[in-house]
Amino acid sequence: MSRKYLISFVLAALVAAAAIGVAASRAQGSTPLPSISPAGLLAKVAAAAKSPVPVSGNVAWTNGLIPGSDVASLLGGQGSAPNSLAGLAMGGSGRLWVQPGDGARLEVQGNGSDFIVVGGKDGIWSYSSATGTAVEYSHAAGATAPSVSPRPSAAAVDPLAGITTALQRFASTGTVAVTGQQTVAGRQSYVLTITPAAGATTTFGSAQVAIDGATYVPLQVQVFAKGDTTPTLSAGFTSVSYAKNDSSLFSFTPPSGATVQHKASPSMPSATSGGAEPTPVKHAPLTLAQAQAKARSYGLTLTVPAKTAVLPFEGATVTAARGGHGASAILHYGRGFGSVVLVESTGATGPSGGLTQQLAKLPGGLLTTTTIGGAQAHELSTSLVDVIAWQRGPVTLLAGGMVPSSTLQQFVAGVR
Amino acid sequence: MKLLSRELTKLFAQKRSYVGWAGLLIVPLLMTLAIYLNGHNPHRDNGPGGVIALAAHNGLLMPVAAITLLSAFLLPLLASMVGSYQLAGEAETGTIKTWLMHSISRGGVLASKWGVAVIYVAIGLALVALGGLVAGALAFGLHAPVLLSGQTVGIGQGLWLSLLSYLYVFVGVICVLSLALLFATFTNSSLTAAIEALVVVIVMNILGAFSYFDFLKPYLFTSHLDAWQNLLSQPTDWHPIITGLTTFAIYIVTLMAAAWYQFRRKDILV
Numbered sequence: 001m002s003r004k005y006l007i008s009f010v011l012a013a014l015v016a017a018a019a020i021g022v023a024a025s026r027a028q029g030s031t032p033l034p035s036i037s038p039a040g041l042l043a044k045v046a047a048a049a050k051s052p053v054p055v056s057g058n059v060a061w062t063n064g065l066i067p068g069s070d071v072a073s074l075l076g077g078q079g080s081a082p083n084s085l086a087g088l089a090m091g092g093s094g095r096l097w098v099q100p101g102d103g104a105r106l107e108v109q110g111n112g113s114d115f116i117v118v119g120g121k122d123g124i125w126s127y128s129s130a131t132g133t134a135v136e137y138s139h140a141a142g143a144t145a146p147s148v149s150p151r152p153s154a155a156a157v158d159p160l161a162g163i164t165t166a167l168q169r170f171a172s173t174g175t176v177a178v179t180g181q182q183t184v185a186g187r188q189s190y191v192l193t194i195t196p197a198a199g200a201t202t203t204f205g206s207a208q209v210a211i212d213g214a215t216y217v218p219l220q221v222q223v224f225a226k227g228d229t230t231p232t233l234s235a236g237f238t239s240v241s242y243a244k245n246d247s248s249l250f251s252f253t254p255p256s257g258a259t260v261q262h263k264a265s266p267s268m269p270s271a272t273s274g275g276a277e278p279t280p281v282k283h284a285p286l287t288l289a290q291a292q293a294k295a296r297s298y299g300l301t302l303t304v305p306a307k308t309a310v311l312p313f314e315g316a317t318v319t320a321a322r323g324g325h326g327a328s329a330i331l332h333y334g335r336g337f338g339s340v341v342l343v344e345s346t347g348a349t350g351p352s353g354g355l356t357q358q359l360a361k362l363p364g365g366l367l368t369t370t371t372i373g374g375a376q377a378h379e380l381s382t383s384l385v386d387v388i389a390w391q392r393g394p395v396t397l398l399a400g401g402m403v404p405s406s407t408l409q410q411f412v413a414g415v416r
Numbered sequence: 417m418k419l420l421s422r423e424l425t426k427l428f429a430q431k432r433s434y435v436g437w438a439g440l441l442i443v444p445l446l447m448t449l450a451i452y453l454n455g456h457n458p459h460r461d462n463g464p465g466g467v468i469a470l471a472a473h474n475g476l477l478m479p480v481a482a483i484t485l486l487s488a489f490l491l492p493l494l495a496s497m498v499g500s501y502q503l504a505g506e507a508e509t510g511t512i513k514t515w516l517m518h519s520i521s522r523g524g525v526l527a528s529k530w531g532v533a534v535i536y537v538a539i540g541l542a543l544v545a546l547g548g549l550v551a552g553a554l555a556f557g558l559h560a561p562v563l564l565s566g567q568t569v570g571i572g573q574g575l576w577l578s579l580l581s582y583l584y585v586f587v588g589v590i591c592v593l594s595l596a597l598l599f600a601t602f603t604n605s606s607l608t609a610a611i612e613a614l615v616v617v618i619v620m621n622i623l624g625a626f627s628y629f630d631f632l633k634p635y636l637f638t639s640h641l642d643a644w645q646n647l648l649s650q651p652t653d654w655h656p657i658i659t660g661l662t663t664f665a666i667y668i669v670t671l672m673a674a675a676w677y678q679f680r681r682k683d684i685l686v
Contacts, residue, residue, distance in 0.1 A: 022454070095653065107565055107649060113467075115647050127566040132469055237569040249651065255562035257473040
């Protein structure tokens, strides 16, 4: 009989241990945080970003922009890790380490294989154990001397710094509010909600950023399209730690037997922050006349919207042809979330030409072909972002923004 | 203990024990041969990738590569066979009746049956590991292994991680074995019990394969079976491993408690 009691005791102990475990994990971080103003919170986030702390943990991200994401992951096999940066954009989960001074590391685990991205003193690398391929990313396409080409800084792959920068930038173009508190990754966090300014014509509904109430590190970002209750884009920690990690985690040496490739740095924002918006303009923007003159000196004749266009011109940057890329110009129209970016470039390898090729690779159904102003154009329309690409003589044009398709088509029709 | 040693004698006297072990041993040998020949084939494909691809450069990783293939089907199959045969097999031949007429506790009989099945699986796993290591060493040599996360560790560390992986899979397979033993207390046919256990494992695997049933995943022991692969990504995330071991422990204790309850009150009529 005593054995029966022993087993009952063991079972009761197991149930009790499980209950205590659940209760302990719920109890963590349940104390409400003091209330804070949106400006105060943004200032705290900016201050925390100036003296960053090591952050690591499990992360998960989703991408609802392209409805085929689920299908693609199904075709890729259950639980298999992606083996390229492009594969990351579809959504997934993994582990992230960010350490000031050392760099950042992302690891996506699949069934029997890992995909890692490391940015640190050895440059930016990705490694897929499924294919045994290590890829080094460098700024210029220095195929002849990869070791001499400048290495992108580790900050380029730090998603947290990217989110903090984007947060401050977007906050200035919309309405910011602290809409509550929530436990994210076991941490009591403030929820900062950014909504577009009233009257803006945009598909952007809101962005909700969960900010750790103690460390002011952004732990989760959710982007909602207008009228949607489920986020179109989301990325965040499911568990987080602020403990320092070994520096060796951020260095990378291709293992013996691996195939080593060198590639020009891809457009990082789309890969690391889940499709963040246009690259920030570093130089003082040019006026329209300056941009046209500069582009002409590079052999690029700009076609710009007529004065009656829907959105006012805001500024431009023009870059010369280099490293196999044609000359290109980026023109900004409108302010805030309803703004539209127009990219014009020569040569198929220019930024917009490259993107057109990327668009052409998308599965059928996503891309529609329309005729705008007598020219054939390709349009990619999602709930959040709309992109139209078309060709005018030697120049490839690409317009995009978080605007409804009709607004973008109207804008494109005005480009003459 | 006396019961257990008697059971072991029986185990080593049975031909089917050796058939199962031979089956387990042949897998790492075939795998090594296939990878070796593929490496020398000018039209070679990339293979299944992952651990298996890493093993193509390093015999040290052959044991863990073998376990990725085995843990899906052959190991659960053998575990349910051995788990169910221990009890129901004796019922089939009628020997259990003679056994239980002696003044021995039924709990002791059940424990010795469970123990001998566990030892059987342990020997099987040891054979896979040694077979893989020897074949891998002959074909590719032993080098400092590259982990899934791209780091290279020492040979000692590699062997240690392989051992931990095997111990984890071992505990997972004991779940299947305990399940088969529980079913064996309900029936007098060892084949029925083995098939029942295997059906449960396959159903659990299917439930785990569809994202709709994701909410069930933490409670299915089968969805934790691959968590040992976390050992091959440094720094090791121990959380899924501990969760897996806890789940296995709860399954084993519950299944064996149920088996004990059923076996104690079972009428032996054969």
